[in-house]
Amino acid sequence: ELKVEQNPLFLSMQEGKNYTIYCNYSTTSDRLYWYRQDPGKSLESLFVLLSNGAVKQEGRLMASLDTKARLSTLHITAAVHDLSATYFCAAGPYGGATNKLIFGTGTLLAVQP
Amino acid sequence: EPEVTQTPSHQVTQMGQEVILRCVPISNHLYFYWYRQILGQKVEFLVSFYNNEISEKSEIFDDQFSVERPDGSNFTLKIRSTKLEDSAMYFCASSENANQPQHFGDGTRLSIL
Numbered sequence: 001e002l003k004v005e006q007n008p009l010f011l012s013m014q015e016g017k018n019y020t021i022y023c024n025y026s027t028t029s030d031r032l033y034w035y036r037q038d039p040g041k042s043l044e045s046l047f048v049l050l051s052n053g054a055v056k057q058e059g060r061l062m063a064s065l066d067t068k069a070r071l072s073t074l075h076i077t078a079a080v081h082d083l084s085a086t087y088f089c090a091a092g093p094y095g096g097a098t099n100k101l102i103f104g105t106g107t108l109l110a111v112q113p
Numbered sequence: 114e115p116e117v118t119q120t121p122s123h124q125v126t127q128m129g130q131e132v133i134l135r136c137v138p139i140s141n142h143l144y145f146y147w148y149r150q151i152l153g154q155k156v157e158f159l160v161s162f163y164n165n166e167i168s169e170k171s172e173i174f175d176d177q178f179s180v181e182r183p184d185g186s187n188f189t190l191k192i193r194s195t196k197l198e199d200s201a202m203y204f205c206a207s208s209e210n211a212n213q214p215q216h217f218g219d220g221t222r223l224s225i226l
Contacts, residue, residue: 031212033214033215035217041219042204042217042218042219042220043156043204043217044217045214045215045216045217048212048213048214050212088155088156090156099144099146099161099208099210099211099212099213099215100146100158100161100169100171101146101148101156101158101215102158103155103156103157103158104155105155106155
């Protein structure tokens with residue numbers, strides 16, 4: 001059974017600093033997604049990673065995937081307050097019949113001025 | 114940009130009553146999903162729906178739950194005989210195909226009294 005774990009659960013960082021959120025998954029997966037959730041809001045798709053070595057970047061966020069290590073990272077460069085939110089990674093079981101997603105526990109990111 | 118819409122945004126129901134949560138997926142999407150998020154916890158998969166039938170469901174999705182696509186646009190989740198532990202945010206999502214990211218609605222906050 002696929003399990004997804006993230007760390008850290010909570011991240012307080014200062015504006016301008018860099019940090020990385022880690023996402024480990026327990027069994028083979030062929031799909032890895034990153035979502036952002038603002039308080040009381042829905043989930044916004046950030047990145048889709050479908051192959052080993054995939055790297056995607058959007059603004060100050062960069063996501064990568066290492067399928068051999070079963071690890072994805074979300075790197076934040078020069079954080080700004082607007083990035084404060086909860087970030088979830090989600091994986092899809094390999095060869096699954098559908099696109100069901102197993103979510104990680106989430107990382108609450110608080111960027112302090 | 115097309116979006117998934119959910120109604121109502123908040124539903125308050127007495128324990129033991131039935132509720133129906135409604136969703137309108139993005140029009141050209143073929144895969145539909147329900148997830149739930151208990152306050153402060155991670156997002157959990159409930160059920161996926163494709164080609165007018167359930168394609169996969171989780172252990173949470175027991176006989177108390179059912180889904181239906183009554184017409185060409187709506188996708189509903191029915192919970193019979195609600196329990197206190199059903200209180201959560203319920204998200205509907207849709208995707209164009211199995212690898213594309215799922216687009217989430219704003220959710221229905223279900224409160225069981």
